[in-house]
Amino acid sequence: MSTELSGITQPPMANGELIFEAPWQGRVFGMARALSEAGLFSWNEFREYLIKAIAARDREAEGDYAYYDHFLAALETLLADRGLVAPEPLETRCAEFRARPHGHDHGSE
Amino acid sequence: MSEHENHPASQQSIRAEAIESLLIEKGLLSEDAVDEVIVQYNERVGPMNGAKVVARAWKDPAFKLRLLTDGTRAVEEFEFTGGQVEKLVVVENTPAVHNVVVCTLCSCYPWAVLGLPPKWYKDPAYRSRIVREPRRVLAEFGVQISSSKELRVWDSSAEIRYMVLPEMPSDSESTSEEELAARVTRDAMIGVALL
Structure with missing residues (x-):
């Protein structure tokens, strides 16, 4: 099946279920799949980005394998390369979110 | 967090x-x-392992024999990630026999090959009724089992997990193993659906 992530790109799983250590990890996984299902890029293209991101990681600095950090980086690069989400608006939005007052809805963390 | x-x-x-x-x-x-x-994804990725096992058994009679003799060992050939299979017993549907799996005590389930159990599998009504009135429960799933066919209900436990090897669809003799796997559903491997 073309949607399979195996070998180096295999996501962390237990009991046959995906493991997300934080909700944002589930969100990025869901985003990548949903965007590819919507035809904005093919799953194989995303997988190429993921393989590159994982291969480029600094094993010593990383400590525990941070699969979803690489997943997020891959998605970000792919979206930038496609002109779907440019780096500048993304940084602006991140800064806005960081500046939110304490006690905002932490629903996505 | x-x-x-x-x-x-x-x-x-x-x-x-x-x-x-x-x-x-x-x-x-x-x-x-x-x-x-x-x-x-959670519903599809889990059962995909079981589907591969079923498709190979359909294509490869020697594998099928190994699978029905010792499910645990046969499944090791696939090197699935995601955990150890407890003792896995695979029961074969034939024109004369239909099998269905339940766990009457709780919700024991061969998750290494089928992923997460569906909600209804844990439902007390399914767990008790499939033993008492299996034909009626299967009919509610849309599966009619004629009274001439033997119906076997397998009760899973912490030690033994059952999986059904469904009958191969009759129109799929020349289909590849991969294409066959795509046709195998989770419910068919529990025994509450036909293919």
């Missing part, structure tokens, strides 16, 4: 949220689509 400023995870969650909000604003994505993927 409470994280303070500059904590790496918190930075990642902000980036993820920022990307999602930008994509939604551009109309490229909806929140529901993301939710849907997560649910769907």
Whole structure:
């Protein structure tokens, strides 16, 4: 099946279920799949980005394998390369979110 | 999850949220689509392992024999990740016999090959009724088992997990193993659906 992530790109799983250590990890996984299902890029293209991101990681600095950090980086690069989400608006939005007052809805963390 | 400023995870969650909000604003994505993927993926990835096992058994009589003789060992040939299979017993549907799996005590389930159990599998009504009135329960699933066919109900336990080897669809003799696997459903491997 073309949607399979195996070998180096295999996501962390237990009991046959995906493991997300934080909700944002589930969100990025869901985003990548949903965007590819919507035809904005093919799953194989995303997988190429993921393989590159994982291969480029600094094993010593990383400590525990941070699969979803690489997943997020891959998605970000792919979206930038496609002109779907440019780096500048993304940084602006991140800064806005960081500046939110304490006690905002932490629903996505 | 409470994280303070500059904590790496918190930075990642902000980036993820920022990307999602930008994509939604551009109309490229909806929140529901993301939710849907997560649910769907969990339901599909698990049973995919079992489907591969079934497809190989259909194509390869020697494997099928190994599978029916010692399910646990036969499944090891696949090197599935995601955990150890407890003792796995595979029961074969034939023109004369239909098998269905339950766990009357709790919800023991061969998750290494089938992923997560569906909600109804844990439901007390299914667990008791499939033993008492299996033909009626199967009919409610849309599966009619004629009274001339033997019906076997297998009660899973912590030690033994059962999986059904469904009958191969009659129109699929020349289909590849991979294509066959795509036709195998989770419910067919529990025994509450036919293919």
